[in-house]
Amino acid sequence: MSKEEKKVNRRDFIFTASYTVGAVGIGAVIWPMIDQMNPDKAQQALATTEVDISSIEPGKSITVLWRGKPIFIKKRTSEEIAEARAVKLDDLPDPQKDEDRVKEGKDEWLVMLGVCTHLGCVPLKDKGDFNGWFCPCHGSHYDVSGRIRKGPAPTNMEIPKFEFVDSNTIKIG
Amino acid sequence: MSEQEYTPKSKAGKWFNDRLPLLTLGAHLTDYPTPKNLNYWWTFGGILTFCLITQIVTGIVLAMHYVAHADLAFASVEHIMRDVNYGWLIRYIHSNGASMFFLAVYIHIFRSLFYGSYKSPREVIWIIGLMIYLLMMAAAFMGYVLPWGQMSFWGATVITNLFSAIPLVGDSITTWLWGAYSVDNPTLNRFFSLHYLIPFLILGLVVLHIWALHVPGNNNPVGIDIKKPSKDTVPFHPYITIKDAFALLVFMIIFAGFVFFTPNVLGHSDNYIPANPLVTPAHIVPEWYLLPFYAILRSVPDKLGGVILMFSAIFILFVLPWLDTSKVRSAVFRPIYRQFFWILVIDVLMLGYVGAMPAEGIYLVLARVGTIYYFLHFIVVMPVVGYLEKTDPIPMSISEPVLTGGTEPSLARKVNDKV
Numbered sequence: 001m002s003k004e005e006k007k008v009n010r011r012d013f014i015f016t017a018s019y020t021v022g023a024v025g026i027g028a029v030i031w032p033m034i035d036q037m038n039p040d041k042a043q044q045a046l047a048t049t050e051v052d053i054s055s056i057e058p059g060k061s062i063t064v065l066w067r068g069k070p071i072f073i074k075k076r077t078s079e080e081i082a083e084a085r086a087v088k089l090d091d092l093p094d095p096q097k098d099e100d101r102v103k104e105g106k107d108e109w110l111v112m113l114g115v116c117t118h119l120g121c122v123p124l125k126d127k128g129d130f131n132g133w134f135c136p137c138h139g140s141h142y143d144v145s146g147r148i149r150k151g152p153a154p155t156n157m158e159i160p161k162f163e164f165v166d167s168n169t170i171k172i173g
Numbered sequence: 174m175s176e177q178e179y180t181p182k183s184k185a186g187k188w189f190n191d192r193l194p195l196l197t198l199g200a201h202l203t204d205y206p207t208p209k210n211l212n213y214w215w216t217f218g219g220i221l222t223f224c225l226i227t228q229i230v231t232g233i234v235l236a237m238h239y240v241a242h243a244d245l246a247f248a249s250v251e252h253i254m255r256d257v258n259y260g261w262l263i264r265y266i267h268s269n270g271a272s273m274f275f276l277a278v279y280i281h282i283f284r285s286l287f288y289g290s291y292k293s294p295r296e297v298i299w300i301i302g303l304m305i306y307l308l309m310m311a312a313a314f315m316g317y318v319l320p321w322g323q324m325s326f327w328g329a330t331v332i333t334n335l336f337s338a339i340p341l342v343g344d345s346i347t348t349w350l351w352g353a354y355s356v357d358n359p360t361l362n363r364f365f366s367l368h369y370l371i372p373f374l375i376l377g378l379v380v381l382h383i384w385a386l387h388v389p390g391n392n393n394p395v396g397i398d399i400k401k402p403s404k405d406t407v408p409f410h411p412y413i414t415i416k417d418a419f420a421l422l423v424f425m426i427i428f429a430g431f432v433f434f435t436p437n438v439l440g441h442s443d444n445y446i447p448a449n450p451l452v453t454p455a456h457i458v459p460e461w462y463l464l465p466f467y468a469i470l471r472s473v474p475d476k477l478g479g480v481i482l483m484f485s486a487i488f489i490l491f492v493l494p495w496l497d498t499s500k501v502r503s504a505v506f507r508p509i510y511r512q513f514f515w516i517l518v519i520d521v522l523m524l525g526y527v528g529a530m531p532a533e534g535i536y537l538v539l540a541r542v543g544t545i546y547y548f549l550h551f552i553v554v555m556p557v558v559g560y561l562e563k564t565d566p567i568p569m570s571i572s573e574p575v576l577t578g579g580t581e582p583s584l585a586r587k588v589n590d591k592v
Contacts, residue, residue: 037352043354043357067353067355068353069450118334118476119331120330121331136454
């Protein structure tokens with residue numbers, strides 16, 4: 001080995017530059033291959049759904065499909081609201097006030113993603129130890145506000161983005 | 174290996190072989206010196222090759238009639254069952270073939286565990302084998318999704334949601350896997366594409382698996398190194414081929430028994446209900462061959478923890494050759510390890526059983542005990558027993574205990590001798 005070869009020479013520079021350009025080139029080709037698997041325009045186009053809620057009786061709920069997932073829309077009775085608000089935050093694995101899960105002034109309407117936050121099953125209504133929902137797959141119990149109380153699910157059922165278009169219609173998404 | 178240079182007899186053969194030495198390869202595979210004491214547990218390599226080819230052939234045929242679309246998939250499978258000539262037979266061979274494939278691979282893996290086939294110098298064979306096993310699970314899972322029944326849909330939902338446990342990027346990864354905001358048509362479409370791809374990846378790995386096997390040669394029931402070729406070996410053909418063929422026939426009888434008499438016993442009846450994203454079936458269970466891992470997943474009361482433990486249960490096998498400290502390969506000469514081996518077998522079977530049961534009460538307790546033992550076996554038992562165990566004397570050669578007629582080897586080697 002001569003002294004010259006130990007220094008960075010022009011050949012090293014060319015190698016490094018070639019590898020770098022090559023890596024960028026490969027990355028530029030790989031990214032479209034990866035990104036094509038993300039939701040396409042047609043999927044994204046389904047992003048909002050309007051629902052007529054005028055026929056839901058107090059204490060009852062309906063399930064609608066939004067982006068391929070069920071949305072629970074429940075009109076809660078005043079007892080149910082009171083029950084949800086009486087729970088101490090310390091008793092919750094994922095502490096969240098019931099007030100923060102509904103729109104102000106529309107406290108009876110609970111609109112949430114009907115998907116168990118454990119592994120994505122659809123919980124059953126009016127079941128479980130907390131008068132709310134129960135997921136049959138791996139035994140998660142949710143309360144009347146859709147908050148996780150017992151079982152393997154890590155978080156409360158998700159509240160999607162939604163708004164009241166008028167008093168009888170909500171728009172999800 | 175044996176390896177005096179092979180020369181084809183015919184002139185044409187020689188001409189071709191000089192340009193592409195396929196005939197040399199053929200001669201190598203025919204003459205390949207194999208330990209003469211291989212028992213029937215060694216026939217599962219051949220059986221697994223048969224399974225792979227069966228799945229590829231029936232799968233290609235099914236793909237001629239199947240439609241990978243959420244609105245049409247279920248109906249197209251029923252179309253295969255009712256309208257396509259022999260469609261019922263081909264589909265039942267394919268669906269039961271998956272189960273038979275796993276049955277054979279589990280026996281193959283446990284054979285390796287018992288006789289120490291994963292140990293030096295065969296670590297690479299073992300690791301390639303595990304990669305095949307992982308791909309098999311991926312292929313089986315995606316294949317189960319294709320009929321688009323209730324179990325397909327909800328199985329896909331639960332398994333893909335495992336990735337949502339990953340902190341920060343979990344949700345993006347699941348959405349990326351789905352190609353939608355839930356398991357939907359794009360998911361089905363890509364699973365079909367990948368389900369068709371994976372068997373050919375497996376085929377490539379099988380070639381590497383066998384190649385890596387042919388470098389050191391087969392392990393054998395006494396687990397000692399042998400000279401090849403010698404009086405301890407026989408040529409692969411016809412001695413091993415005929416034994417493999419006999420075992421394969423017995424295996425095919427069992428296979429045919431499932432296909433013709435109870436084709437749906439290993440499946441779940443809910444999968445004959447079309448997929449419904451609004452209703453989850455009351456009991457979601459994976460196919461039987463994934464149940465032990467499912468039990469491990471459910472034994473942990475934490476989402477991320479469960480997922481990590483489940484994947485660790487498989488990945489710990491990759492470092493097994495370095496966790497086992499024993500110098501003796503075969504459990505035949507390892508009185509203590511042998512007992513732990515059978516405890517592990519029972520443990521895995523028990524995990525499989527509780528995986529099919531509801532995750533509550535006694536089943537949850539058993540799942541936790543089983544999970545703890547599973548990991549203890551590999552992390553504690555294997556290194557410690559290998560270190561402390563007083564092994565039985567091992568024979569000098571395969572021929573010796575056979576030819577002297579006794580089980581007691583006359584020229585027994587001490588463990589501390591170089592194996």
